[in-house]
Amino acid sequence: NAGVTQTPKFQVLKTGQSMTLQCAQDMNHNSMYWYRQDPGMGLRLIYYSASEGTTDKGEVPNGYNVSRLNKREFSLRLESAAPSQTSVYFCASGRPQFRAHSSYEQYFGPGTRLTVT
Amino acid sequence: AQKITQTQPGMFVQEKEAVTLDCTYDTSDPSYGLFWYKQPSSGEMIFLIYQGSYDQQNATEGRYSLNFQKARKSANLVISASQLGDSAMYFCAMTATNAGGTSYGKLTFGQGTILTVHP
Numbered sequence: 001n002a003g004v005t006q007t008p009k010f011q012v013l014k015t016g017q018s019m020t021l022q023c024a025q026d027m028n029h030n031s032m033y034w035y036r037q038d039p040g041m042g043l044r045l046i047y048y049s050a051s052e053g054t055t056d057k058g059e060v061p062n063g064y065n066v067s068r069l070n071k072r073e074f075s076l077r078l079e080s081a082a083p084s085q086t087s088v089y090f091c092a093s094g095r096p097q098f099r100a101h102s103s104y105e106q107y108f109g110p111g112t113r114l115t116v117t
Numbered sequence: 118a119q120k121i122t123q124t125q126p127g128m129f130v131q132e133k134e135a136v137t138l139d140c141t142y143d144t145s146d147p148s149y150g151l152f153w154y155k156q157p158s159s160g161e162m163i164f165l166i167y168q169g170s171y172d173q174q175n176a177t178e179g180r181y182s183l184n185f186q187k188a189r190k191s192a193n194l195v196i197s198a199s200q201l202g203d204s205a206m207y208f209c210a211m212t213a214t215n216a217g218g219t220s221y222g223k224l225t226f227g228q229g230t231i232l233t234v235h236p
Protein backbone atom coordinates (compact mmCIF):
# COMPACT_ATOMS: atom_id res chain seq x y z
CA ASN A 1 0.00 0.00 0.00
CA ALA A 2 1.91 3.03 -1.31
CA GLY A 3 -0.52 5.74 -0.12
CA VAL A 4 0.02 8.94 -2.11
CA THR A 5 2.86 8.98 -4.63
CA GLN A 6 4.23 11.97 -6.53
CA THR A 7 6.61 12.28 -9.43
CA PRO A 8 9.09 13.76 -9.92
CA LYS A 9 10.74 14.40 -6.54
CA PHE A 10 12.86 17.25 -7.84
CA GLN A 11 12.67 19.43 -10.95
CA VAL A 12 14.47 22.48 -12.26
CA LEU A 13 12.77 24.49 -15.00
CA LYS A 14 13.68 27.59 -16.95
CA THR A 15 11.22 30.46 -17.04
CA GLY A 16 8.57 29.80 -19.67
CA GLN A 17 8.96 26.01 -19.72
CA SER A 18 6.01 23.78 -18.98
CA MET A 19 5.70 20.60 -16.96
CA THR A 20 3.18 18.31 -15.33
CA LEU A 21 3.41 17.03 -11.78
CA GLN A 22 1.87 13.61 -11.34
CA CYS A 23 0.02 12.31 -8.30
CA ALA A 24 -1.62 8.98 -7.60
CA GLN A 25 -3.32 7.46 -4.56
CA ASP A 26 -4.29 3.86 -3.87
CA MET A 27 -6.63 4.45 -0.91
CA ASN A 28 -9.81 4.76 -2.96
CA HIS A 29 -10.32 8.32 -1.75
CA ASN A 30 -12.78 10.52 -3.56
CA SER A 31 -11.05 13.84 -2.84
CA MET A 32 -7.62 14.92 -3.99
CA TYR A 33 -5.72 18.19 -3.54
CA TRP A 34 -2.68 20.15 -4.67
CA TYR A 35 -0.89 22.47 -2.24
CA ARG A 36 2.25 24.54 -2.45
CA GLN A 37 4.60 25.35 0.41
CA ASP A 38 6.89 28.33 0.17
CA PRO A 39 9.90 28.65 2.48
CA GLY A 40 8.95 29.29 6.11
CA MET A 41 5.24 29.16 5.37
CA GLY A 42 2.32 26.83 5.69
CA LEU A 43 0.72 25.06 2.78
CA ARG A 44 -1.70 26.87 0.48
CA LEU A 45 -4.33 25.13 -1.61
CA ILE A 46 -3.92 25.45 -5.38
CA TYR A 47 -6.70 23.22 -6.71
CA TYR A 48 -8.79 20.37 -5.44
CA SER A 49 -11.04 17.66 -6.78
CA ALA A 50 -13.93 16.60 -4.58
CA SER A 51 -14.65 13.59 -6.76
CA GLU A 52 -13.71 12.05 -10.07
CA GLY A 53 -14.65 14.38 -12.91
CA THR A 54 -14.75 17.56 -10.82
CA THR A 55 -12.10 20.16 -10.07
CA ASP A 56 -12.21 23.54 -8.40
CA LYS A 57 -9.90 26.41 -7.57
CA GLY A 58 -8.27 26.87 -4.22
CA GLU A 59 -6.53 29.88 -2.72
CA VAL A 60 -3.70 30.28 -5.29
CA PRO A 61 -4.79 28.81 -8.67
CA ASN A 62 -3.23 31.35 -11.05
CA GLY A 63 -0.64 29.85 -13.38
CA TYR A 64 -1.80 26.26 -12.86
CA ASN A 65 -4.18 23.79 -14.42
CA VAL A 66 -5.27 20.39 -13.13
CA SER A 67 -6.71 17.18 -14.48
CA ARG A 68 -8.50 14.49 -12.51
CA LEU A 69 -7.69 11.67 -14.86
CA ASN A 70 -9.55 9.02 -12.87
CA LYS A 71 -10.24 8.29 -9.24
CA ARG A 72 -6.59 7.49 -8.56
CA GLU A 73 -4.76 10.25 -10.43
CA PHE A 74 -4.70 14.03 -10.16
CA SER A 75 -2.11 15.99 -12.14
CA LEU A 76 -0.95 19.60 -11.86
CA ARG A 77 0.33 21.44 -14.92
CA LEU A 78 2.41 24.57 -15.14
CA GLU A 79 1.95 25.92 -18.66
CA SER A 80 4.60 28.65 -18.51
CA ALA A 81 6.71 28.42 -15.38
CA ALA A 82 7.70 31.58 -13.51
CA PRO A 83 10.27 32.08 -10.70
CA SER A 84 7.36 32.83 -8.34
CA GLN A 85 6.31 29.21 -8.75
CA THR A 86 9.49 27.95 -7.10
CA SER A 87 8.09 25.95 -4.22
CA VAL A 88 7.50 22.50 -2.79
CA TYR A 89 4.31 20.97 -4.17
CA PHE A 90 2.28 18.49 -2.17
CA CYS A 91 -0.49 16.30 -3.41
CA ALA A 92 -2.98 14.92 -0.89
CA SER A 93 -6.02 12.71 -0.81
CA GLY A 94 -8.78 12.22 1.73
CA ARG A 95 -12.39 11.35 2.24
CA PRO A 96 -15.30 13.27 3.72
CA GLN A 97 -16.15 12.32 7.26
CA PHE A 98 -19.38 12.67 9.14
CA ARG A 99 -19.81 14.48 12.38
CA ALA A 100 -20.55 11.36 14.37
CA HIS A 101 -17.02 10.09 14.08
CA SER A 102 -14.23 12.58 14.05
CA SER A 103 -11.46 10.63 12.46
CA TYR A 104 -10.98 12.56 9.25
CA GLU A 105 -7.55 12.18 7.73
CA GLN A 106 -5.91 13.76 4.75
CA TYR A 107 -2.85 11.92 3.53
CA PHE A 108 -0.02 13.76 1.83
CA GLY A 109 2.50 12.64 -0.76
CA PRO A 110 6.24 13.18 -0.23
CA GLY A 111 6.30 16.43 -2.21
CA THR A 112 7.98 17.73 -5.36
CA ARG A 113 10.65 20.37 -4.97
CA LEU A 114 10.43 22.68 -7.99
CA THR A 115 12.90 25.41 -8.84
CA VAL A 116 12.24 27.86 -11.67
CA THR A 117 15.25 29.87 -12.81
CA ALA B 118 -12.80 32.98 4.82
CA GLN B 119 -10.77 31.07 7.33
CA LYS B 120 -7.59 32.06 9.11
CA ILE B 121 -5.20 30.12 11.30
CA THR B 122 -2.70 31.88 13.55
CA GLN B 123 0.27 30.20 15.17
CA THR B 124 2.04 32.83 17.24
CA GLN B 125 5.04 30.75 18.33
CA PRO B 126 7.69 30.64 15.60
CA GLY B 127 9.84 28.33 17.75
CA MET B 128 9.47 26.35 20.94
CA PHE B 129 11.96 24.44 23.06
CA VAL B 130 11.23 21.59 25.47
CA GLN B 131 13.25 19.14 27.51
CA GLU B 132 12.93 15.48 26.68
CA LYS B 133 10.15 13.75 28.67
CA GLU B 134 8.39 17.03 29.47
CA ALA B 135 5.05 18.15 28.05
CA VAL B 136 4.72 21.04 25.61
CA THR B 137 1.77 23.04 24.29
CA LEU B 138 1.74 24.50 20.79
CA ASP B 139 -0.72 27.33 20.32
CA CYS B 140 -3.25 27.69 17.54
CA THR B 141 -6.08 30.19 17.19
CA TYR B 142 -8.50 30.30 14.32
CA ASP B 143 -11.10 32.54 12.79
CA THR B 144 -13.99 31.39 10.65
CA SER B 145 -17.55 32.30 9.84
CA ASP B 146 -18.44 28.69 9.09
CA PRO B 147 -20.89 27.22 11.61
CA SER B 148 -19.12 23.87 11.55
CA TYR B 149 -15.50 23.04 10.87
CA GLY B 150 -12.66 20.67 11.59
CA LEU B 151 -9.25 21.34 13.07
CA PHE B 152 -6.07 19.41 12.33
CA TRP B 153 -2.50 19.20 13.45
CA TYR B 154 0.27 17.99 11.17
CA LYS B 155 3.93 17.29 11.83
CA GLN B 156 6.59 18.04 9.22
CA PRO B 157 10.02 16.60 10.05
CA SER B 158 13.16 17.87 8.36
CA SER B 159 12.66 15.21 5.69
CA GLY B 160 9.68 17.22 4.49
CA GLU B 161 6.72 14.87 4.57
CA MET B 162 3.44 15.90 6.17
CA ILE B 163 2.30 13.54 8.92
CA PHE B 164 -1.28 13.70 10.21
CA LEU B 165 -1.43 13.80 14.02
CA ILE B 166 -4.93 14.59 15.25
CA TYR B 167 -8.35 15.92 14.22
CA GLN B 168 -11.12 17.70 16.14
CA GLY B 169 -14.58 18.41 14.79
CA SER B 170 -16.24 21.61 15.99
CA TYR B 171 -19.26 19.69 17.28
CA ASP B 172 -17.23 17.07 19.11
CA GLN B 173 -18.01 17.24 22.80
CA GLN B 174 -14.72 15.79 23.96
CA ASN B 175 -11.19 16.87 23.15
CA ALA B 176 -9.44 14.59 20.69
CA THR B 177 -6.57 12.41 21.84
CA GLU B 178 -4.18 10.20 19.87
CA GLY B 179 -1.51 8.55 21.97
CA ARG B 180 0.81 11.27 23.30
CA TYR B 181 -1.06 13.97 21.38
CA SER B 182 -4.13 15.76 22.63
CA LEU B 183 -5.99 18.72 21.28
CA ASN B 184 -7.12 21.32 23.80
CA PHE B 185 -10.18 22.68 22.01
CA GLN B 186 -11.73 25.84 23.44
CA LYS B 187 -14.49 26.84 21.06
CA ALA B 188 -15.42 30.11 22.75
CA ARG B 189 -11.81 31.26 22.59
CA LYS B 190 -11.39 29.86 19.07
CA SER B 191 -8.29 28.00 20.08
CA ALA B 192 -7.09 24.49 19.27
CA ASN B 193 -3.79 23.97 21.03
CA LEU B 194 -1.77 20.79 20.60
CA VAL B 195 -0.38 19.18 23.73
CA ILE B 196 2.46 16.70 23.36
CA SER B 197 3.11 14.72 26.51
CA ALA B 198 6.44 13.08 27.39
CA SER B 199 8.37 14.72 24.55
CA GLN B 200 10.84 12.61 22.61
CA LEU B 201 13.83 13.64 20.53
CA GLY B 202 11.94 12.47 17.45
CA ASP B 203 9.26 15.07 18.11
CA SER B 204 11.62 17.80 16.88
CA ALA B 205 9.89 19.09 13.75
CA MET B 206 7.69 21.81 12.32
CA TYR B 207 4.07 21.59 13.47
CA PHE B 208 1.17 23.00 11.51
CA CYS B 209 -2.35 23.73 12.65
CA ALA B 210 -4.97 23.63 9.89
CA MET B 211 -8.72 23.82 9.51
CA THR B 212 -11.45 22.97 7.04
CA ALA B 213 -15.07 23.95 6.75
CA THR B 214 -17.73 21.29 6.99
CA ASN B 215 -21.32 21.43 5.92
CA ALA B 216 -24.22 21.32 8.36
CA GLY B 217 -24.04 17.55 8.44
CA GLY B 218 -20.36 17.61 9.38
CA THR B 219 -19.12 16.51 5.96
CA SER B 220 -15.82 18.05 5.04
CA TYR B 221 -14.51 18.74 1.59
CA GLY B 222 -11.06 18.73 3.07
CA LYS B 223 -9.83 22.06 1.73
CA LEU B 224 -7.31 22.88 4.40
CA THR B 225 -6.19 26.32 5.51
CA PHE B 226 -2.82 26.16 7.27
CA GLY B 227 -1.07 28.32 9.82
CA GLN B 228 2.56 29.32 9.39
CA GLY B 229 3.84 26.63 11.71
CA THR B 230 5.84 26.28 14.92
CA ILE B 231 9.30 24.72 15.00
CA LEU B 232 9.62 22.47 18.03
CA THR B 233 13.07 21.50 19.30
CA VAL B 234 13.36 18.80 21.93
CA HIS B 235 16.53 18.94 24.03
CA PRO B 236 18.01 15.78 25.60
